[in-house]
Amino acid sequence: MSELIVIAFDTEAAGFDLRTELVKMQKDYLIEMEDVVVVTRNSEDDIKLHQAVNLTAAGAVGGGFWGTLVGLLFLNPLLGAAVGAASGALAGRFTDVGINDEFMKEVAHAVPPGGSAVFVLVRKMTPDKMLERLSQVGHGGRVLRTSLSNEQEQKLRDALAGGDSSVAPPPPSA
Template sequence: MSDLLVIAFNDETSGFELRAELVKLQSEYLIKLEDAVVVTRPAADDIQLHQTLNLTAAGAVGGTFWGTLVGLLFLNPLVGAAVGAGSGALAGYLTDYGINDDFMREVGNKVTPGGSAVFLLVREMTGDKVLDRISDFHSRGRVIQTSLSNEDEEKLREALAGTQSPLVPEDAKGAVTK
């Protein structure tokens, strides 16, 4: 089961920086993301979604391929490619993969104007290593909403506030290692 995390920032740049860092961590196999979307709010009544995957373009490419293949079978590959690209683009545009867009717009209203929020759908994560690697975001971000347990959500809030080291378990505080 995947977990939803929504982290807000007072500026737009921090949201994009966090998403870029998490994508980098994914390439290092420290986190598995199903979706990562940056929501910006340039003005009080304007909410913009910046998806990582452009489904319209992906649908057009896939449709072009399959349309050309079908067109070759019927000896008209150009018509097949055009029809395939159009139908693939339409299918991609109508598809909502990952986090629901309406939900992101609704929660995006909690973001301060000029700020951003990062919506993450996390399948798996090596928590201590990920929190350590995103330490540059301490005291810049705040947790708006999660589907984590209360204990894990509190650890995330503390890590973003920079009040507790995410690498030291509660029972190991004060312990001396040899």
């Protein structure tokens, strides 16, 4: 079963730093992520999702390839590539994989302007080693939402605080 973890920061850079560290941890086989997204909030209504994979570009590349092959059958590979790339980009634009975009935008309203939040959908993890690495990253993030057990959530809070267990409790959920 996958676990959802949302960590908020006061700066945008801290969110991107955490995502970079999570990707490194995945390469070291400490964590297996289904999705990781950094959400930034520049102003009251300006919320941007920074997906790890650009589905629009991936759709355009895949569509262009298949369009070229179909175009070769009809002796017009250039037209086939153009139509395939356009339809692939359109399909990629409206595809939502991983964490629901509307949910992320809704939760991002709890982030102060100029801040960021990292949404992580974790398939598997090695908690002790992962938490140790998180405590070294710093930035003092705070957990907004999680599907972890209370004990695991407290360990995550302690790691984000650099080992300090005097982290403020989470805001009450609605």
